[in-house]
Amino acid sequence: MTKLQKLLEIEGYTNVTELLAACITDSVSPAICCNPDCNYTAEMEPDQDRGFCEECRTNSMKSALVLAGVI
Ligand SMILES: [Zn+2]
Known part of the structure; x- marks a missing residue:
């Protein structure tokens, strides 16, 4: 499991798109x-x-957006 997947699980999102929209x-x-x-985990910029x-x-x-490669 990647850190991004772990973060999704901890935060209760089912997929990356949902997290990015939030x-x-x-x-x-x-x-x-x-x-x-x-x-x-924590909330960050x-x-x-x-x-x-x-x-x-x-x-x-690292933020979810950085892990997802969006930024
Ligand atoms: Zn640590």
């Missing part, structure tokens, strides 16, 4: 930590690709 209307995007053992993970204390958060 991001566009909200101007925030769910983001997930990309470290292998961490699935911390849609273009965030190195957000701070509260769990890992590293800049490893």
